Amino acid sequence: MRSSRRRFLAGFAALSAVPAMARPARASQARQFMLEPARQQIAPDGYPETNLWCVNGSMPGETLRLIQGDRLRVEVENRLPQPTSLHWHGIRIDNAMDGVPGVTQAPIQPGARFTYDFALPDAGTYWYHSHAQSVEQVERGLQGALIIAEAVSPDIDQDLPLVIDDMRVTAEAQVDEAFAAPHDLSHAGRLGNVLLVNGRLQSEHSVRRGDRLRLRLINTANARIFILGLQGLEGWVMAYDGMPLRTPRAISDRLTLAPAQRVDLFVDVTASEGEDAFLLQFEQDGGYEMARFTVTSGTAVRRDPPAPLAPNPQFPIDLPSARHVDLRMQGGAMAWLTSAQFKGEELEGRELAQRGQFWAFNGTAGRPVDPLITAKLGETIRIRMFNETLFPHAMHLHGMHFSEVHSDGSLGPLRDTLLMRRGETREIAFQAHNPGDWLLHCHMLSHHAAGMGTWVRVLT
Numbered sequence: 001m002r003s004s005r006r007r008f009l010a011g012f013a014a015l016s017a018v019p020a021m022a023r024p025a026r027a028s029q030a031r032q033f034m035l036e037p038a039r040q041q042i043a044p045d046g047y048p049e050t051n052l053w054c055v056n057g058s059m060p061g062e063t064l065r066l067i068q069g070d071r072l073r074v075e076v077e078n079r080l081p082q083p084t085s086l087h088w089h090g091i092r093i094d095n096a097m098d099g100v101p102g103v104t105q106a107p108i109q110p111g112a113r114f115t116y117d118f119a120l121p122d123a124g125t126y127w128y129h130s131h132a133q134s135v136e137q138v139e140r141g142l143q144g145a146l147i148i149a150e151a152v153s154p155d156i157d158q159d160l161p162l163v164i165d166d167m168r169v170t171a172e173a174q175v176d177e178a179f180a181a182p183h184d185l186s187h188a189g190r191l192g193n194v195l196l197v198n199g200r201l202q203s204e205h206s207v208r209r210g211d212r213l214r215l216r217l218i219n220t221a222n223a224r225i226f227i228l229g230l231q232g233l234e235g236w237v238m239a240y241d242g243m244p245l246r247t248p249r250a251i252s253d254r255l256t257l258a259p260a261q262r263v264d265l266f267v268d269v270t271a272s273e274g275e276d277a278f279l280l281q282f283e284q285d286g287g288y289e290m291a292r293f294t295v296t297s298g299t300a301v302r303r304d305p306p307a308p309l310a311p312n313p314q315f316p317i318d319l320p321s322a323r324h325v326d327l328r329m330q331g332g333a334m335a336w337l338t339s340a341q342f343k344g345e346e347l348e349g350r351e352l353a354q355r356g357q358f359w360a361f362n363g364t365a366g367r368p369v370d371p372l373i374t375a376k377l378g379e380t381i382r383i384r385m386f387n388e389t390l391f392p393h394a395m396h397l398h399g400m401h402f403s404e405v406h407s408d409g410s411l412g413p414l415r416d417t418l419l420m421r422r423g424e425t426r427e428i429a430f431q432a433h434n435p436g437d438w439l440l441h442c443h444m445l446s447h448h449a450a451g452m453g454t455w456v457r458v459l460t
Ligand code: C2O
Pocket: 087, 089, 129, 131, 260, 396, 398, 439, 441, 443
């Protein structure tokens, strides 16, 4: 449907010779999303189907494909036994559509509906997921890819979104329901025991030698940091978290993908006809096959570096005028909180643990009453983050992308999620260009549930 519509637009422009400014009205796509329990075969043959929470009956939900500048309207109906919401991760969205219960909307109660309707200003690879009781709801399946195509398509042969997840299942292939296990909350988060790509154990794709593939890798796992490698595929990193790199970066090594992060790759199929190429996940005990590409005859491998993807609208960062704030990340196993604020009360470590709280930002567990910082529209904000814990964290800012400020003062690529290793201090900066109240939290969903969340306010 997309390609025929785009052909029509191209033909239309050529025939009618309208002036460049008189562009047709932006297109809008509408979807109905029923959130309800459904079953899917996750485990190998011989095991029962897995009971999941799905979008329109599948996990992940439908891959939404739109074009930069489109609007998306999604009518959500909640047929789950819990209140829910959907968050459009990485979209520089209208705040009211951000999908955070208690901050941007009331939760969608069982039996109720909510309509999300928003513009898509940026091209790139994004995703959607539940933002209510997410440690449970994302694990049970409420997640999907959101692909925004560039107005001018890059020169590739196949575009393959790969939603990479892990899930913890029981011996009966059912989702392990110990979502609030204190060990997960206070250590590395909920790690799965099966690795899934697009909701399946097996992910097979047929390619030709010499094809140039666009792989859109999306880490939707609760807590797993993927360490990915390629075999029989060679190419470039084109974008992180939806945002194009100014210069594509040749892939020479393994790719680290923290929870919620995305990476867009352009890779040439260098494996020979009859061989298989692979996307691999490296664990301590070796490489696991995530996706297999069976290679048929094709053409010579191109190997010419691709042109960078067109940049998205820019919101420049002005470091000299920036306001600073510090964020101390505290707690967790082996660096246990002795005390912290929680819901306006100062509590001892043991009382916090009884309430499922193990982590704090600047001495507060859970979302504080006051924002970490209030920014004027257009102001540059710098946040220096100190990981004083003994675990890695995937720090995600809603509503705006940031750049890392390196120690020499240079800016890293735009991202919406930054992996902070244990003990690290890193600084991010962003222009507060999007008004509203925006969460800043760890995307290891057990950590968010157990205290690692704050927010920033951008005034209109
Ligand atoms: Cu991907 Cu606060 O979310």
